[in-house]
Amino acid sequence: MESPLFLPALAACRLLLALVQLPVLDGLQIDHQLTSPLTSYFRLKEGLWLFHHGVDPYLGGILKHSPLFLSLFSMVSLGRVAWALSDIVGAWALVRLWHSRQQLGQSRRDGLVGAAYLLNPYILLPSLASSTSTFENAVVLLTLMSSPALLALALSIHLSLSTLLLLVPVLMLLVTSPTSQLASPRQFEGSYWMVFKYASEFVVYWSVLVCAASIMAGGVWNWVHESWGASLILPDLTPNPGLWWYFFTEMFDHFRPFFLMVFSTHLAIYVMPVCIKFQHDALYAAFLLLGILGTFKPYLTLADPGLFLSMFAVFPEIYPYLRHAVVTALLHAHASLLLPLFHALWVIEGRGNANFYYAASLVMGVAGGAGIVDACFAGMRIAIGNISEAERGKWEVVQE
Numbered sequence: 003m004e005s006p007l008f009l010p011a012l013a014a015c016r017l018l019l020a021l022v023q024l025p026v027l028d029g030l031q032i033d034h035q036l037t038s039p040l041t042s043y044f045r046l047k048e049g050l051w052l053f054h055h056g057v058d059p060y061l062g063g064i065l066k067h068s069p070l071f072l073s074l075f076s077m078v079s080l081g082r083v084a085w086a087l088s089d090i091v092g093a094w095a096l097v098r099l100w101h102s103r104q105q106l107g108q109s110r111r112d113g114l115v116g117a118a119y120l121l122n123p124y125i126l127l128p129s130l131a132s133s134t135s136t137f138e139n140a141v142v143l144l145t146l147m148s149s150p151a152l153l154a155l156a157l158s159i160h161l162s163l164s165t166l167l168l169l170v171p172v173l174m175l176l177v178t179s180p181t182s183q184l185a186s187p188r189q190f191e192g193s194y195w196m197v198f199k200y201a202s203e204f205v206v207y208w209s210v211l212v213c214a215a216s217i218m219a220g221g222v223w224n225w226v227h228e229s230w231g232a233s234l235i236l237p238d239l240t241p242n243p244g245l246w247w248y249f250f251t252e253m254f255d256h257f258r259p260f261f262l263m264v265f266s267t268h269l270a271i272y273v274m275p276v277c278i279k280f281q282h283d284a285l286y287a288a289f290l291l292l293g294i295l296g297t298f299k300p301y302l303t304l305a306d307p308g309l310f311l312s313m314f315a316v317f318p319e320i321y322p323y324l325r326h327a328v329v330t331a332l333l334h335a336h337a338s339l340l341l342p343l344f345h346a347l348w349v350i351e352g353r354g355n356a357n358f359y360y361a362a363s364l365v366m367g368v369a370g371g372a373g374i375v376d377a378c379f380a381g382m383r384i385a386i387g388n389i390s391e392a393e394r395g396k397w398e399v400v401q402e
Contacts, residue, residue: 124308244302
């Protein structure tokens with residue numbers, strides 16, 4: 003992995019995999035763990051067929067994608083190579099993020115950072131399933147690179163409304179440095195005027211994308227309800243590895259609006275506490291919020307926790323302070339085995355029920371929560387540094 007040719011060789015292998023026609027890949031496209039109603043290529047193809055035949059693709063509630071996807075795929079015939087190139091762009095952006103974090107040009111660790119993305123099964127399998135979450139992850143990493151941040155952020159929020167959680171840490175990141183500041187916490191030192199300026203620029207980019215999407219949709223606005231509204235009102239209860247679908251399947255209709263508000267607010271309440279606590283390291287705050295999205299997102303696929311897990315490669319300074327990394331890894335391994343097993347027992351064999359699959363989803367949720375808590379603790383613990391045995395006796399625990 004230390005060879006400078008390792009990463010190009012890995013990218014070439016990913017492209018080669020996209021060119022090989024494997025029968026198993028067709029089955030992956032309908033796997034509920036890899037695609038959701040918001041990222042399914044099958045649904046996008048059906049919307050494209052309606053669009054080409056002069057029918058509003060957003061009628062009927064099938065298409066949940068942004069009109070930008072609709073326009074892109076209608077103009078250009080994109081095969082599996084497009085998903086492979088998106089993976090390569092995501093790996094390249096992660097390596098660039100690593101360089102910015104460590105203030106390096108090129109290092110021996112580049113291959114390891116790229117492999118953490120390209121070889122991550124949570125990233126690779128949704129890409130092989132032609133899930134549009136692959137493009138969303140690549141755009142998120144381009145956002146954190148800080149060079150095309152505002153335009154990439156506007157595009158990311160347009161494609162997936164849940165990434166609105168990243169707005170505050172990205173604005174903070176633009177006026178500070180991406181280098182590691184975890185060991186020296188301090189108050190936010192950026193210019194609030196520059197934050198306001200960047201926020202105004204973001205609004206301009208986002209407004210242009212919204213207008214462009216409406217024009218591409220034929221001048222109508224019903225795509226807003228079908229695309230963005232799906233993340234808020236959860237109209238499609240297709241099973242996925244997330245925590246929302248089963249809860250609202252069992253929910254009485256008159257309680258549904260209240261709990262939709264609770265679940266949506268639950269995602270938003272993490273933004274300010276995380277950004278305030280890690281105001282000295284905005285990149286790490288964005289990393290934690292991606293972990294929260296990868297656990298509590300409405301229409302979750304494996305690509306969402308996969309992005310969070312791959313980004314651990316950018317923060318090696320926290321490794322000595324992780325308390326239960328092995329337990330978190332075993333929880334993910336456990337969930338990775340249970341999800342396809344219980345899905346097959348329920349959907350294919352008919353010998354189980356929804357409770358089986360949701361039990362595996364809860365294990366995935368516990369694994370995601372364990373990773374977030376451990377990363378949050380390590381990010382705070384690093385500021386204390388190493389404590390010798392002689393000094394340990396002078397410390398007193400006032401709150402456990």
